[in-house]
Amino acid sequence: MTVRLILAEKPSVAKNIADALNIKTKKDGYFEGMNYCITWAFGHLVELYDAKDYDGKMRHWKMDYFPFIPAAFKYKVKSNPRNRAKTDGGAAKQLKIIQSLMRRSDVEAIISACDDDREGQLIADSIIYRGGTKPKANVYRLLLNEWTEKEVLRGLENLQSNASMQPLRDAGISRQWADWVIGINLTSVATLKYQQGKSGALNIGRVLLPTLKIIYDRDQEIENFKPEDYFKLAATFQTVNNHEYEGIYRENKTEKFKKKELLEPINEAIADKPAIITDKQVEKKKEFPPFLFNLSNLQGYITNKYKGWTSDKVLKTAQSLYEKKWITYPRTSSMALEESLVGKTAHVLKVHSEDLPYKEEVHFSKTKRVFNNAKVESHSAIIPTYLKPKRLTADEGIVYTAIKNRFIMQFMPVAEYEETKLITKVLDTDLPGRFHSKGKVQLVEGWKKVENIQSKDAFLPSVNKEERVQIIGSDVTSHVTKPPKHHTERTLLRVMETCGKDYQEDENEELLGSILNGFSIGTAATRAETIKKLKDIGYITTDKKYLLCTELGKRLVDTFPVKNLFDLAFTGRLEKALSDIEKGKASKQAFLRLVFQFTTESVATIKQDQDVVIHQAASKRATNEVLGTCPQCGGKVKDGYKAFSCSNWKKGCNFAIWKNDKYLAAMRKKPTKTMVKTLLKEKKAFVKGLTSKNGKKFNAYLSYEKNEEKDYYSWKMEFLK
Known part of the structure; x- marks a missing residue:
């Protein structure tokens, strides 16, 4: 009897497939039953070599070593996220399980069930074809848009050959290799050239810098904005039925006047004057719901x-x-x-x-x-x-x-409203202008009923053309032109998605559908990660919902000489090329040649640039002070350069609390020697001044405990009772 081996991207997805096939038997690293084996990855199980893996001298950065572009790109089991010098034990174990299942004599087909995108294709293929070997079983692709039982069963009846996914795989590899080459080379050379101090690095990336530039440009626009005063004349009219409406004085198609002196005599002249409605236009309009979400x-x-x-x-x-x-x-x-x-x-x-x-x-x-x-x-x-x-x-x-x-x-009635425009002329004066009024009445609520969306528009009373009205009040109001607002994640995502194509923020979303597909900054899947990284590395910061450049971010944009990396059109063309590779319209080789040439030229540009300091890195000194006893092996935990770690690391002990710990960083905290000493002695520490996602301060007990299944330590939080 033969079996089919399914490889899912995550354990939860493997469980969904097993449920759809009514498979209950779970073994170490896979499900089995009904002539199927269902195993899983944890996202990427393998990753590209680091530069030092190709050549030992690359452990230390020197200008002469760059550009560094491997003759052949190689992969290794992914590193432990807490200690990149070590292999991730869980990934290594799962990879062995998958490979042993692939070698089973009864496996007649391998089905890649990773996400249906270029990253999912790359994850599966990097495991299935690891080391360049072709498996003996035929390889198929399960392409699904959801993991419901019906869709899983339907998809398994309509498998595609994995060979037909070659363009998708090429696009995934091209993206991965390009980002590695640009990131490794330009980050290294830029750090050597423009950073003083050895803490951290000056991050340079293909998607990172144009995104930073979008925020920088808006900040500059606001900084350079010169406010201007302008004035309006508003009058309140009363109908014979004692209803009121407002009109704004308009002359030569403008209602904004730069000089108050132009409006004050008019305001005096119209006081308590009668007026007449010279024009009334009523138009029924339809409002369609916003498009489905991407x-x-x-x-x-x-x-x-x-x-x-x-x-x-x-x-x-x-x-x-x-x-x-x-x-x-x-x-x-x-x-x-x-x-x-x-x-x-x-x-x-x-x-x-x-x-x-x-x-x-x-x-x-x-x-x-x-x-x-x-x-x-x-x-x-x-x-x-x-x-x-x-x-x-x-x-x-x-x-x-x-x-x-x-x-x-989408399936509710179209909302309908009636828009009325009035033009009112003041009698007993010879004013060249007229007063304009506009109002809406919702006729059909339609789709707005779903979220109870209320109209914010003004209502106009029921009046007719040639009807007489009376001015009962008027006022010259002063205004100031306002600068554009700082970007929010919403507006930033829109600019990234449209690659900077001009649009009005309230413009119909249909514009997005008409933009050249693929021509964007990053992809839907990567933009959030880019914004998060810009925050994490200190190039941007947040003020409530707004995104602003930090001083470091500004200096980088002002100083870094490879201007193409800030250019939205350049980055958009690279993303479009990846999209074309995915569709089989462009070649991986040509794209990579372009990226390698760009990287080589960029490294030369940085080397020849003037010597300036963009980033003054704070020095992190290792005191080697003993803080307590290691909970894992009983050794001494010392204050090191990057972590508070066990001195027995050469003997295999991986206990460490990293100084740039991401869990604590998310709450705007860094581990301190006092905190670590308390943790080692008391098993938990009371930490004050943690910051929630909403920006609120709070206190909590933190403990650092080992996850026995996955062999790494993680934080746990308790609150005061």
Whole structure:
């Protein structure tokens, strides 16, 4: 009897597949039953060599060693995230399990079930073809947009040859190698050239710098903005029925006047004067719902509406919902659905509308706004699946409700409103201008009912053309032109997504669908990570929901000589080239030649640049002070250069509390010697002044405990009772 081996990207996805196939038997690292073995990765199990792995001399950076471009790129088991000098034990173990399953004599087919994108393709292929060996079994690809039982079973009946995924794999490899070459070379050379002190590095990246430049440019625009005064004349009119409305004086198509003196005589002249409505225009207009969410729009919507949310948090929450089978694939750039999904979508709508108080208004229809193959790039927009979640965390509830509501809106009546424009002429004067008024009346609430969206527009009383009215008040109001606002994650994501293409922030989202596909800064999947990294490395900071350049970020933009890396069009062309490789329209070799040449020239440019200091790194001295006893081996824990770590590390003890610990950094804290001493002695330490995601300060007990299953230490938090 033969079996089929399925490789999933994560344990949770493997469990979803096992559930769909009704497989209950779980072994060490895989499920087995019903003629299937289902195993999993933990995302990437292998990673590219570090420069020092190719050549020992690269352990120490010297200008003469760069540019460094390997003749052949090699992979190793991924490093331990807490100690990069060591291999990740869990990854190494799982890789052995997968390889032993692949070698089994009864395995007649290997099915790659990693995410249907270039990163998922790379994860699976780097494991299946590890070391350049072709497995004896045929390799197939399971391409799914959700992990529900029906979709898993349907997908297993419609497998594709993994060989047909070569363009996707080439795009994944091209992205990975390009970012390695640019990142390793330019970060190293820039740090040597422009940084004083040996702490950390001056991070340079293909997507990092143009994103920084977007924020820098907006900051400069605000800094250089010169406010100007202007004035308006507003009059209040009263109808014969004692209803009131306001009009703004307009002359020669302008209502903003630079000099107050121009309006004051007019204001005096119209006091208590009668007036007449010389024109009335009434127009019925339709308001369509916003398009279905893609990832960037979902991130923008949530981060703008809810305090304390970041794009990275939205992505992680959406990914959790996806892996729990409640939404479709979230890392998409599309705002429409494939036309083949009509029947399935109708079923999903029926499931989610059956309990709605306005269910009679929900009607399924196949429209181009929702179903449009021309607007789908790789993956359809994000929608709920036919499964209703029984329990959601608070964060999951926010993201899930937004996705579900946006989906239901598409099948509600179009909202309709009546827009009225009035022109009022003041009598008994010879004014060249007229007073203009505008108001709206909502006629059909339609899709706005889903989230109870209220109109903020002014209402006008019921009046007719040639009707007489009376001025009962007027005022010259002073105003000041305002600078643009600092970028938020929402506006930054939009600029990254459109590669800086001009748009108005309130412009119809249809613009996005018309932009050249693939021409962007990063991808839907990577933009959140880029914004997070800019914060983590200190190039940008946040002020409430706004993003601002730090002094370090400004100096980098002002000084770093490789200006192409700040150019949105240049980075957009690189991303477009990757998109073309994915579609089989461009070659991996040509793209990599371009990147290698660019890197070589950029290294030369930096070497020849003037000597300036962009970053004065704080010196981190290792005191080697003994802080306590190692809880793992009984050795001495000392204050080292990068970590408070066990002195028996050469004998294999990996206990360490890193000075740049990410868990603590997320709460704006760094481990101190006092904290470490207390942890080692008391097993937990009371830490004051931690900062929540909402920016609030709090205190808590922290302990640093070993996870026996995965062989690493992690933080645990307790609050005062």
